[in-house]
Amino acid sequence: MIKLSHIKKVYDTPAGPLPALKDVSLTIADGEIYGIIGLSGAGKSTLVRCINMLERPTAGTVEIDGQDLTKLDDSQLRKVRKNIGMIFQQFNLLSSATVYDNVAFPLKLAGIDKKTISQKVEPLLEMVGLENKAGQYPSQLSGGQKQRVGIARALASDPKILLCDEATSALDPQTTQSILKLIKDINKKLNITVVIITHEMQVIKDICDKVAVIDHGIIAEKGTVIKVFTEPQQEITHDFISVLLSDELPSAFRNQPVSAVPIEDGHLLMRLTFIGESADEPVIMRLIKKYDDIDVSILFGDLDQIQMVPYGRMIIGITGDTDKVKMAEEWLKEQDLKVEVIGYVKRHDIAAR
Numbered sequence: 062m063i064k065l066s067h068i069k070k071v072y073d074t075p076a077g078p079l080p081a082l083k084d085v086s087l088t089i090a091d092g093e094i095y096g097i098i099g100l101s102g103a104g105k106s107t108l109v110r111c112i113n114m115l116e117r118p119t120a121g122t123v124e125i126d127g128q129d130l131t132k133l134d135d136s137q138l139r140k141v142r143k144n145i146g147m148i149f150q151q152f153n154l155l156s157s158a159t160v161y162d163n164v165a166f167p168l169k170l171a172g173i174d175k176k177t178i179s180q181k182v183e184p185l186l187e188m189v190g191l192e193n194k195a196g197q198y199p200s201q202l203s204g205g206q207k208q209r210v211g212i213a214r215a216l217a218s219d220p221k222i223l224l225c226d227e228a229t230s231a232l233d234p235q236t237t238q239s240i241l242k243l244i245k246d247i248n249k250k251l252n253i254t255v256v257i258i259t260h261e262m263q264v265i266k267d268i269c270d271k272v273a274v275i276d277h278g279i280i281a282e283k284g285t286v287i288k289v290f291t292e293p294q295q296e297i298t299h300d301f302i303s304v305l306l307s308d309e310l311p312s313a314f315r316n317q318p319v320s321a322v323p324i325e326d327g328h329l330l331m332r333l334t335f336i337g338e339s340a341d342e343p344v345i346m347r348l349i350k351k352y353d354d355i356d357v358s359i360l361f362g363d364l365d366q367i368q369m370v371p372y373g374r375m376i377i378g379i380t381g382d383t384d385k386v387k388m389a390e391e392w393l394k395e396q397d398l399k400v401e402v403i404g405y406v407k408r409h410d411i412a413a414r
């Protein structure tokens with residue numbers, strides 16, 4: 062388990078002290094894939110570098126399996142760091158060394174003999190799908206292949222923890238997917254705890270179990286990905302999520318005044334979110350059957366999955382007798398789904414008359 066308690070990190074800069082982390086506490090369980098998301102400058106890199114003590118926190122403790130790393134001297138830290146692999150956005154490979162030698166590098170440094178090194182490196186290259194590239198140099202590889210070398214090198218010392226510092230930020234979306242899949246496979250196969258820092262919610266959504274949102278050096282929000290995704294509490298979390306979710310009103314209603322009370326020819330617009338089992342429930346069908354004198358239009362619909370949990374979103378518009386529309390709204394709120402009332406809005410074409 063990784064336990065960060067009340068971490069502070071203040072950098073000394075020519076302009077004066079710069080507090081990059083202000084009282085950050087985080088617990089990451091063994092085998093978890095934990096995402097840390099934040100804007101540029103929020104403190105993500107500083108935080109992840111505090112986990113392996115590449116940055117020493119100004120205050121607070123960093124415990125790994127109960128051992129407080131802030132109490133260790135440099136030689137003790139070197140030993141502990143063997144349990145923590147790290148991969149980087151820019152891969153950090155040795156350009157003059159082959160793929161094989163890059164992966165073997167930490168083992169050579171540790172004084173391990175050639176035969177043992179080859180027994181270790183060959184299966185690792187196979188695991189990352191580079192068994193045919195052992196003799197090539199980094200300049201001959203694609204970005205995704207370079208990151209595969211980085212991953213194999215990070216795994217060479219059998220770490221229990223893998224830290225990923227914007228590991229996919231330099232890659233195209235398709236390559237990102239394949240690297241994330243590799244990281245997930247490694248997490249499952251080797252039961253390695255993975256900490257991923259990113260500024261992309263898609264990365265969090267694709268592979269993380271839990272997420273912490275970091276903002277100006279503090280944890281703004283944290284929890285399971287499904288919970289944070291479906292019930293974001295902070296504006297910044299909303300912003301990250303909205304990049305992925307089309308949250309705009311359908312064009313027929315966009316930029317129209319929204320009324321909290323019924324208006325003539327107004328549609329009651331609602332955002333519905335279905336999570337888990339309820340995503341398969343024909344709630345709209347039941348609504349239409351129950352209130353057959355209202356009109357329900359589905360203006361937007363999307364079905365997705367987060368961590369294998371079905372997750373559906375819909376925007377509907379209801380028109381009809383004011384009381385009946387109100388009753389339908391109340392009925393929907395009693396169902397097993399999240400209902401967000403947008404308000405009463407006229408379609409453009411009706412409003413223009």
Ligand SMILES: Nc1ncnc2c1ncn2[C@@H]1O[C@H](COP(=O)(O)OP(=O)(O)OP(=O)(O)O)[C@@H](O)[C@H]1O
Pocket residue numbers: 072073074079080081099100101102103104105106107108260
């Ligand atoms: N070595 C350093 N010396 C001085 N200030 C630093 C140092 N490293 C980071 N900072 C400052 O600390 C703050 C947090 O930086 P950090 O790199 O941790 O953020 P980040 O969220 O990883 O951002 P990015 O995504 O841009 O890398 C920033 O204001 C940054 O300028």
